[in-house]
Amino acid sequence: MSTQSLQVTTGVELAGIDDLLTVDERLVRSSVRALCEEHVDPFVADWFERGEIDDIRGLTKALGDLGLLGMHLDGYGCAGMSAVSYGLACLELEASDSGIRSLVSVQGSLAMFAIWRWGTEEQKREWLPQMAAGEAIGCFGLTEPDAGSDPGSMQTHARRDGSDWVLTGRKMWITNGTVADVAVVWAQTDDGIRGFVVPTDAPGFSAPLIKHKLSLRASVTSELVLDEVRLPESAVFPEVRGLKGPLSCLNEARYGIVWGAMGAARSALESAVRYTLQREQFGRPIASFQLTQAKLAEMSLEYTKGLLLALHLGRRKDTHTLRPEQVSLGKLNNPRAALEICRTARTILGGNGISLEFPVIRHMNNLESVLTYEGTVEMHTLVVGQALTGIPAFR
Structure with a gap:
C-alpha cells in the first residue's frame, strides 16, 4: 500500500x-x-x-x-x-x-x-x-403520485370479486419496478390497508420507467400501474391490516439508509483528502492550507459521529431493543450529514468536483433523493419531536 x-x-x-x-x-x-x-x-x-x-x-x-x-x-x-x-x-x-x-x-x-x-x-x-439468490427481483409499491408522507391517503384500492381480488391504482417512485418479477403492493380495502404479492406478469400490471432523473441515475425507478389486476385469494397477506404492515418494512429500509449514507460520505471524504494531497496551488499541496484542513476535520468529525450512531443503532437492533424513533434519529441525521460532507468535498475539488471523473457530485446528487425517501427530514423531525414531548404534531 x-x-x-x-x-x-x-x-x-x-x-x-x-x-x-x-x-x-x-x-x-x-x-x-x-x-x-x-x-x-x-x-x-x-x-x-x-x-x-x-x-x-x-x-x-x-x-x-x-x-x-x-x-x-x-x-x-x-x-x-x-x-x-x-x-x-x-x-x-x-x-x-x-x-x-x-x-x-x-x-x-x-x-x-x-x-x-x-x-x-x-x-x-x-x-x-x-x-x-438474485434469480427474482422484487419491488415495493406504497408511495403514490398524491400520497407520499401521508400513505394512509393512498388511492390504490382492492375489491373482492368472488374469491378473487381486483387491484386498481398507481404507485410512484418505485425502485426496481420495471425489472421486477414480483411487487408487494399496498392497497385500500373494505378492511383497511392490506398488502398483496403481485406477479408482474399479471394482466393489467405495467411498470413504465421514470426518466429524466438527475439523482439515483444508476437505479431503475418506475411507476406501477394496476389496471384491474386480478389476483387469487392466496395473493393477500392474511393478517396484517392498516399502516402497521408497510411502516414495519419502512423501518427496516430506513435502518439500512442510516448506514448507507455514511458510505457515500466516506467516499466523498476519501476523494477530498486524496485530492488535497495531489492538487498544488501557490507551490504546495492544498492540503497544507489551514482552511482546507478545517474542512477536512469537520467532514471527518461528522462522518465519525454518523458512523458511531449507525453502529449503536445496529447493536440495539441485534438485541431487539431498537425503537422506531431511534431509527428516525439516524435517518434524520446521517443523510443530512452525508450530504453536507459531499457538498464540502465538492468545494475542495473546485471545478473538478462537478466531474464524473470523481464520485463526489454523483454522491451529492444521489443523497438529495436519500434525504427525502423513506421519510422526509420534516417527518422524522416530527417523529423525534413526538418522542421528546409526547405530542403528535403531524396535523
Missing part, C-alpha cells in the same frame, strides 16, 4: 471504530467491498451518466451469490446475518453508489421483509429463495 493511501485511510478512520467490530463483521465488509470493486466501481459513473445499469440481472445475481439479498432474514435461503453486518454491507454498497444500495435495500428490507414478516408460508416458499 502506498504512503498516500495510508494517509487517506488514517484520515478517514481517526476514531478507530474498527476496534468495535467483530472479525466476522469486518470480513463481511471486506467481501462486499471486493464485490463492488469488481462489479460496480469500474462502471458506475458510466451507468450514472447514461441513466441505466448494464445487465442489472447479472448484478443482482452476483449480489445474491454473496448472500446480500435479505441477508438479515432467517430461513428460505436467506443468510441470517446480524443487523450490524447488514449495515456494514449497506455502507460499502453506497460507497459505490446509492442506487446500488437502493437495489439491495428494496429487495431485502422492503419486498423480501414484507413477505418474510407478513406473508403466508406458501408466499414465502414461492418467492424468498428466488429473491435471496
Whole structure:
C-alpha cells in the first residue's frame, strides 16, 4: 500500500471504530467491498451518466451469490446475518453508489421483509429463495403520485370479486419496478390497508420507467400501474391490516439508509483528502492550507459521529431493543450529514468536483433523493419531536 493511501485511510478512520467490530463483521465488509470493486466501481459513473445499469440481472445475481439479498432474514435461503453486518454491507454498497444500495435495500428490507414478516408460508416458499439468490427481483409499491408522507391517503384500492381480488391504482417512485418479477403492493380495502404479492406478469400490471432523473441515475425507478389486476385469494397477506404492515418494512429500509449514507460520505471524504494531497496551488499541496484542513476535520468529525450512531443503532437492533424513533434519529441525521460532507468535498475539488471523473457530485446528487425517501427530514423531525414531548404534531 502506498504512503498516500495510508494517509487517506488514517484520515478517514481517526476514531478507530474498527476496534468495535467483530472479525466476522469486518470480513463481511471486506467481501462486499471486493464485490463492488469488481462489479460496480469500474462502471458506475458510466451507468450514472447514461441513466441505466448494464445487465442489472447479472448484478443482482452476483449480489445474491454473496448472500446480500435479505441477508438479515432467517430461513428460505436467506443468510441470517446480524443487523450490524447488514449495515456494514449497506455502507460499502453506497460507497459505490446509492442506487446500488437502493437495489439491495428494496429487495431485502422492503419486498423480501414484507413477505418474510407478513406473508403466508406458501408466499414465502414461492418467492424468498428466488429473491435471496438474485434469480427474482422484487419491488415495493406504497408511495403514490398524491400520497407520499401521508400513505394512509393512498388511492390504490382492492375489491373482492368472488374469491378473487381486483387491484386498481398507481404507485410512484418505485425502485426496481420495471425489472421486477414480483411487487408487494399496498392497497385500500373494505378492511383497511392490506398488502398483496403481485406477479408482474399479471394482466393489467405495467411498470413504465421514470426518466429524466438527475439523482439515483444508476437505479431503475418506475411507476406501477394496476389496471384491474386480478389476483387469487392466496395473493393477500392474511393478517396484517392498516399502516402497521408497510411502516414495519419502512423501518427496516430506513435502518439500512442510516448506514448507507455514511458510505457515500466516506467516499466523498476519501476523494477530498486524496485530492488535497495531489492538487498544488501557490507551490504546495492544498492540503497544507489551514482552511482546507478545517474542512477536512469537520467532514471527518461528522462522518465519525454518523458512523458511531449507525453502529449503536445496529447493536440495539441485534438485541431487539431498537425503537422506531431511534431509527428516525439516524435517518434524520446521517443523510443530512452525508450530504453536507459531499457538498464540502465538492468545494475542495473546485471545478473538478462537478466531474464524473470523481464520485463526489454523483454522491451529492444521489443523497438529495436519500434525504427525502423513506421519510422526509420534516417527518422524522416530527417523529423525534413526538418522542421528546409526547405530542403528535403531524396535523
